[in-house]
Amino acid sequence: MRQLLLSHPVPGVWGRWWYSGSGGPRPITKGTRGGSGPMMESSGGTHLNTSAVTSKVGIARMLQAAFGCATFSLVAHRGGFNVAYGTFCMSVWCFCFAITIFIIICEFTLFHRCLTISWGNFTAAFAMLATLMSLTAAVIYPLYIPFSCHSSGCEVRDFRISASVFAGLLFFAYAMEVFFTRAKPGQVTNYMATVSGLLKIVQAFVACIIFGALVNGSQYNKYAATQWCVAVYSFCFAVTVVVVVLSVTGRTAMMKCPFERFVVIYTFLAVLMYVSAAVIWPVFCFDRKYGSPHRPYQCSRGSCPWDSQVVIAVFTYINLVLYIVDLAYSQRIRFVSHP
Structure with missing residues (x-):
């Protein structure tokens, strides 16, 4: 049965958790503080982290930014969000997009190392929160926004259908990040993961x-x-x-x-x-x-x-x-x- 063991303190590991599989305890590799994926050795003079956009988590975040931008752009252009529920959905998409862009920039430029927060806990917590918020918006928007055609045509309806599709894709993109960054056996990870x-x-x-x-x-x-x-x-x-x-x-x-x-x-x-x-x-x-x-x-x-x-x-x-x-x-x- 899988269990969790308390390891010896490791320099450079801040607020992380030690997982052990059925094969017993595994050694902890010293790495950098922060980040939401496996701990990596510092590359020394590198100032840009390309894995922030090329890794599985990085690709998921790029999809989040793309789907989020597409969703609120379609709604703002012709979809409409005049009712209270529409305004809530628009606020969710804009908020998630802004934080996602901030995370991508910080990961790519390694700026998160200058922050005084636990970066891995922050990204894990936000990914879970964004998953729940985007799911709520993806359900509410098609329920409370009418999809009927107007006398001038069905263009508005088509925009709303497209926005609903991208809202669903946005939810899956955030769920992917939660799946990729969740705690796994044999890994030192953050509590929020x-x-x-x-x-x-x-x-x-x-x-x-x-x-x-x-x-x-x-x-x-x-x-x-x-x-x-x-x-x-x-x-x-x-x-x-x-x-x-x-x-x-x-x-x-x-x-x-x-x-x-x-x-x-x-x-x-x-x-x-x-x-x-x-x-x-x-x-x-x-x-x-x-x-x-x-x-x-x-x-x-x-x-x-x-x-x-x-x-x-x-x-x-x-x-x-x-x-x-x-x-x-x-x-x-x-x-x-x-x-």
Whole structure:
């Protein structure tokens, strides 16, 4: 069975994780700090890193930039994004494009070595976040933007169809990077590239969806029990963000206790809290004594508290499963500290 072993501190390895396969521990090769792929020996006088655009990860990022540019260009030209959902999708594509270009430039010019953040953790966290955001935009845009032909012709519809296709390709390009940079056995990698680190991004993203449903007329302040559920969502989201920020900024050593122990304890606490929310929220929203098991017939589409309550219940169970999986993987990793 695959396991994770704590290796001896290695100079030049900052906040990385040691994986061991079935053949036992493998030696750690000293390399550069930063980057999101395997550790490479410095080439000395080289000032440009061509592998930033020629490696598998580099090609995936170039595709991300190309697909992202094509998507928001088609939408801005004739596709249209006047409604709120269209504006959200446009913001997602522009944000992901800007950060991707920044990463490509930093990797190609080796400028990331001048930054004070943990570059590998940053790129891994962004790739996972961009995957989730681009997936959301790829689903929302064709759902809420009409594809009917106007009296002047079907040109606008064709632009919207093309934008939807490129939005889907953009999601796959970001998913490719996550697949290429994920933690593998026998490799020293960054925490955010492990299953536990990637799940932290997904958990925070799911919590944001829950918050969006909470403020959309969910009537969460009706009972003290549902307010407890909101406290659970808020606490777990805040601590998850803190874990991600500490990893990305390379400040995990600032903690009084070992980082991996803190992660395991917090994840276990989050599982217990989400179990309580998973029981309390459905009871106080869908039981006949407190709420309604069926959707009220007078509820209008887009402004029905019952719909928001269903969304919150579904994503509460999703996050509960994510935290359970996170807890299982968190116990299989050990932090390799800088001496």
